[in-house]
Amino acid sequence: MTGGFTGTGLVKRYRRDAETVHALAGVDLTVAAGELVALVGPSGSGKSTLLALLCGWETADAGRLAYSGLPADRRPDTLGWPELALVPQALGLVAELSLLDNVLLPARLRGTAAAEQGRAAALLADFGLDHLADRYPSQASLGEQQRAAVARALLLRPGVLLADEPTAHQDRDSADRLLDAVVAAARDGAAVLVATHDEIAWARADRVLSMRDGRITEGPPR
Template sequence: MTVVVENLTKRFRRGAETVTALDDVTLVLNPGELTVAAGPSGSGKTTLLSIIAGFETADAGAVRFESPLPVGADPLAMTWRDLAFVPQALALLDELTVRENVEMPALLDPSALRGEPAEELLERFEIGHLADRYPSMTSGGEQQRTAVARALRLHPPLLLGDEPTGHQDRGRIDLVLGILRGHAYAGNVVLISSHDEAVISMADRVVTLADGRLVSDKRTGVSR
């Protein structure tokens, strides 16, 4: 899959003020590289991810998805097999165990045949020993790794993450990014947001936003 972002503009009303969250942003996201959307809080990172995911609608511009999905595919019609999102709020279900949360995409889409077993994902994210606990019985970092594991369950060609390492210590940042990089190198599109220099330094490509505008788009030369 290739994701084409064309001239995205998004404005919000804040009282009597109009805030421009995105201002004519254009970029192409290709499979095979870990891309980080960088920039300070309020720069437009979350809005960019939310529009690509179909959670918000742009005021102008468009997002197109090309092969293997039909050109012009509607993100609202996609399933976990096509697009997975890791929100900052994590959105884990408190009534399900860690294992059941990770398994949820396969339960919602039982026709899905591909993907990595939940048990293997739990071990890779170093939370296998927590499989039968409920999210409330685990730490913030463990919950975040559960959410990332859930996003990978069906091996989606597009994975978006809004600060998916924000609750991790340095060693676990390396762990999570290593797994996300592996997913990208398997031929998938991975776009995550961050303002953490430790995350940015591990990216293959960094797209930097400031006041809603794309001010830099650089490939870093990080070695595989």
């Protein structure tokens, strides 16, 4: 799938006791194929909610989502890993699978694990995880688990890549390795949106968007 997506007038509300929380308050957002966009803002500004909506974990109360090359009525929760891949903050690794098998999981679901074995091994090596390939997530550090989750998302070269704080648990060297891979995915044609507090990640992005109180503005926060 060619990367690229557009959200128009996206609204998401939650009830908190008697209060209505406007997590997204009319968000307009476009990320083009081949573009890396950094989404920055304080905790609670709506970044994770927006990524959850873009990947289909949440449904907008109003607004429209469109993905390049797909029918207008195609819902994001029906997209496969080659179309849309997510690195969530919770990582979502399968506890019963080794790190290598976690990385290979998108290919196993498609029946192409054998063909992707070499790429999975290369991603683990690029992220300094090759010596941990046979270990389970519980036997790896949080930073190592996060790198495995990024490798899993990159395995099938998705058209859209969403990542929520992908360098949060990394030292600078490991963070730079991850950012190199994310930049490469964009240069290969993916539409990449990274929610991050990492200012070095901002500098690697083609554009920076700021989010506050469920609204987006162009440029880094002032």
